[in-house]
Amino acid sequence: xxxxxxxxxxxxxxxxxxLVGYLVPKKWLTNPRVARIAGTLTIGLLASLTxxxxxxxxxxxxxxxRLGALxxxxxxxxxxxxxxxxxxxxxxxxxxxxxxxxx
Amino acid sequence: MPTSLAQSPGARVGVSIAVAxxxxxxxxxxxxVASGLDVWQTQLLSLLLFSGxxxxxxxxxxxxxxxxxxxxxxxxxxxxRNAVYGMQMNVLLHPTGWxxxxxxxVTIDESLATxxxxxxxxxxxxxxxxxxxxxxxxxxxxxxxxxxxxDALGDPKQWxxxxxxxxxxxxxxxxxxxxxxxxxxxxxxxxxxxLAVPFVPPGVPILVAAVVAALIGWFGYRSGPDGEGLExxxxxxxxxxxxGAAS
Numbered sequence: 434x435x436x437x438x439x440x441x442x443x444x445x446x447x448x449x450x451x452l453v454g455y456l457v458p459k460k461w462l463t464n465p466r467v468a469r470i471a472g473t474l475t476i477g478l479l480a481s482l483t484x485x486x487x488x489x490x491x492x493x494x495x496x497x498x499r500l501g502a503l504x505x506x507x508x509x510x511x512x513x514x515x516x517x518x519x520x521x522x523x524x525x526x527x528x529x530x531x532x533x534x535x536x
Numbered sequence: 537m538p539t540s541l542a543q544s545p546g547a548r549v550g551v552s553i554a555v556a557x558x559x560x561x562x563x564x565x566x567x568x569v570a571s572g573l574d575v576w577q578t579q580l581l582s583l584l585l586f587s588g589x590x591x592x593x594x595x596x597x598x599x600x601x602x603x604x605x606x607x608x609x610x611x612x613x614x615x616x617r618n619a620v621y622g623m624q625m626n627v628l629l630h631p632t633g634w635x636x637x638x639x640x641x642v643t644i645d646e647s648l649a650t651x652x653x654x655x656x657x658x659x660x661x662x663x664x665x666x667x668x669x670x671x672x673x674x675x676x677x678x679x680x681x682x683x684x685x686x687d688a689l690g691d692p693k694q695w696x697x698x699x700x701x702x703x704x705x706x707x708x709x710x711x712x713x714x715x716x717x718x719x720x721x722x723x724x725x726x727x728x729x730x731l732a733v734p735f736v737p738p739g740v741p742i743l744v745a746a747v748v749a750a751l752i753g754w755f756g757y758r759s760g761p762d763g764e765g766l767e768x769x770x771x772x773x774x775x776x777x778x779x780g781a782a783s
Contacts, residue, residue, distance in 0.1 A: 436577070439604035439605055439607065440573075440580060440581065440594070440604070440608070441580075442608050443581075443585055443594055443607070443608040444580065444581070445584075446608070446611075447587055447611060447612065447615045447618070448584065448585075448640065448641060450612070450618055450619050451587075451618045451621075451622050451641065451643045452622065452636075452637070453619045454618065454619040454620060454622020454623040454626060454640070455626045455636050455639065459626075466753070466754065469753045470616075470749075470753035470754060471617045471619070471620050471753075472617065472753065473749045473752050474613055474616055474617070474749045474750055475589070475614060475616075475617050475712065476709065476713075476718050476721045476725070476749065477722070477725035477746060477748060477752070478614045478725075478745065478749065479589065479705060479709035479712070479722075480722035480723070480725045480726045481726060481728070481742045481744075481746070482593055482596045482597075482610070482705045483702060483706045483709055483726070484726040484730060485596070485733070485741055485742055486600060486698070486702045486705055487702045489730075489738065491738055492733060492734055492737070492738065493734065494733050494734065498696070498698075498699060499698050499699050499702050502696065502699025502703055503699075503703070506702065506703035506707065509703075510707060515556070516704075517559060517560045517562075519703050519704075519706070519707040520560070520563045520700045520703050520704050521700070523699040523700045523702055523704070523706075524695060524700035525696060526696065526699055527693075527696030527697075527698060527699020527700070528695055528699070531693070531694070
């Protein structure tokens with residue numbers, strides 16, 4: 434129930450955030466500091482989500498097959514692979530490392 | 537005299553970006569059910585939240601054992617850039633009435649990049665709507681495909697879906713790391729996350745990183761170009777380096 438509620442809250446907030454751009458005076462969001470924070474937040478959150486999904490298990494930092502997936506994905510991105518290929522490389526390397534006996 | 541829709545460069549780019557982006561809805565669908573959401577909840581995110589980064593953030597926090605509050609917070613913070621995109625699109629389109637609501641809903645990285653890469657106002661308009669609506673339809677269709685497939689897979693770990701989630705986040709981040717400063721921000725926030733993990737509940741390290749990112753944005757804003765990292769994460773016009781997506 435709580436998950437449903439917060440899921441709907443996230444959807445409503447997400448839509449209103451988009452709509453705000455169409456409603457507020459232009460100068461508010463062209464403020465360079467606001468635009469910059471929107472940019473640094475995007476980078477910071479995606480970096481945090483990447484590493485948290487790679488090494489966090491509950492409140493522990495764990496090195497396992499997910500870290501291998503991170504490295505393999507980085508190589509795929511460096512080779513300019515498209516998004517879906519990168520995701521498949523991540524899945525294949527994590528599954529493969531587990532087959533080889535890594536945690 | 538504008539070209540016909542069939543020959544419209546904006547619409548053509550919109551279609552190709554819609555197909556490419558819509559397809560990877562399959563990975564969102566599969567990863568979302570692997571994180572513990574059901575098919576309905578997964579589909580609702582694609583229908584109503586409809587912003588790839590925010591959707592992946594929500595399920596990424598849930599997958600890590602975070603609370604729904606932390607998941608919604610991460611999704612909301614990652615959506616802030618859409619407000620800035622909305623302002624840019626409002627200047628180009630001036631939509632009114634129901635069109636304003638529809639335009640807001642399909643204001644995402646890809647529709648903005650397609651539109652702003654065109655110079656003719658008619659093409660800017662066509663590019664925005666074709667990319668935005670096209671992605672909405674295909675993204676939702678492929679979310680459903682992915683969610684149903686993910687549901688049928690069984691143990692997500694056996695298929696490496698936790699590794700797929702890591703790869704998806706890195707792929708969302710990667711196109712934004714165009715400058716040394718962007719790389720430094722990413723490194724600082726990743727470090728803050730790892731340091732916070734043992735001390736706060738799951739999901740909260742991501743919000744700690746958000747605070748670090750906001751502080752860097754607030755105090756360091758003279759050191760880099762405006763809107764660092766705010767370029768859309770796609771460039772629909774890679775063949776023409778002189779017509780940048782964010783110009």
